[in-house]
Amino acid sequence: MREIICNPFFPKHFHTNIAKNMYKNTSILSIGGNLKNPIKTFISLLKKLCKNNNINIISTSPIYKNPPFGYTKQNDFYNATLILTTKLCLLEFYSLVFYLERIFGRERKRAFKNAPRALDIDILFFNDIFVRNKKINIPHLEWENRGSVLVPLNFQVNYKGF
Numbered sequence: 001m002r003e004i005i006c007n008p009f010f011p012k013h014f015h016t017n018i019a020k021n022m023y024k025n026t027s028i029l030s031i032g033g034n035l036k037n038p039i040k041t042f043i044s045l046l047k048k049l050c051k052n053n054n055i056n057i058i059s060t061s062p063i064y065k066n067p068p069f070g071y072t073k074q075n076d077f078y079n080a081t082l083i084l085t086t087k088l089c090l091l092e093f094y095s096l097v098f099y100l101e102r103i104f105g106r107e108r109k110r111a112f113k114n115a116p117r118a119l120d121i122d123i124l125f126f127n128d129i130f131v132r133n134k135k136i137n138i139p140h141l142e143w144e145n146r147g148s149v150l151v152p153l154n155f156q157v158n159y160k161g162f
Contacts, residue, residue: 001076004151005063009043010080011155013059023056023085027093030081030122030140030149038078039063041104041119048100049084054092058083061152070114079148081124083156090126094136097121124149 033041042063049055061081068074086093105118124140131138143149 001065001067002147002151003065005039005065005078007039007043007063009046010039010060011062014057023087025086025088025090025093025127026083027086027126028081028083028124028153029097030079030124030143030146030152032077032079032120032122032148033118034068034075034077035116035118036105038118042078042080045100045104045119045121046082049082052096054087054096056085058085059156061155064148064151066148066151068114074116077148079152081149081152081156090129090131090136090138093126094123097123122149124153 031042031045032038046057046060050057059082064079065076066079067076088096101119101121106120107117122140122143123136123138124143126138129138140149
């Protein structure tokens with residue numbers, strides 16, 4: 001079942017008085033999960049990002065509940081996108097994302113492709129950088145083909161700050 005879910009944190013446009021030149025890099029993240037309580041996980045993730053002095057959240061999308069793909073005998077997924085700015089370079093930012101996934105219960109080695117997970121964070125874009133290697137693919141390889149990215153992101157594309 002596909003469904004748009006709204007709560008006080010998703011969607012949200014953040015108003016900050018932070019000087020733009022402090023946060024030189026812009027990124028778009030896709031977040032998803034289908035284990036435990038994904039909405040609670042997303043809110044906890046957002047709060048953790050908001051407390052990080054190297055991150056400035058611009059906006060979040062609504063949460064999109066949608067059926068799994070690939071391995072379909074699992075719970076529906078919840079997905080959202082976040083637009084943010086950061087002081088971190090790409091490698092530092094990637095390390096932060098990797099760390100956040102782990103503290104929210106993401107196993108680095110999945111049992112199989114498209115396996116259930118508590119939290120998946122994909123860096124869709126980082127400035128206008130194009131990277132292809134074993135660890136990092138930016139822009140994300142499949143972002144244009146996934147409703148789990150396109151539907152939430154569509155709610156943010158008209159935001160004036162982006």
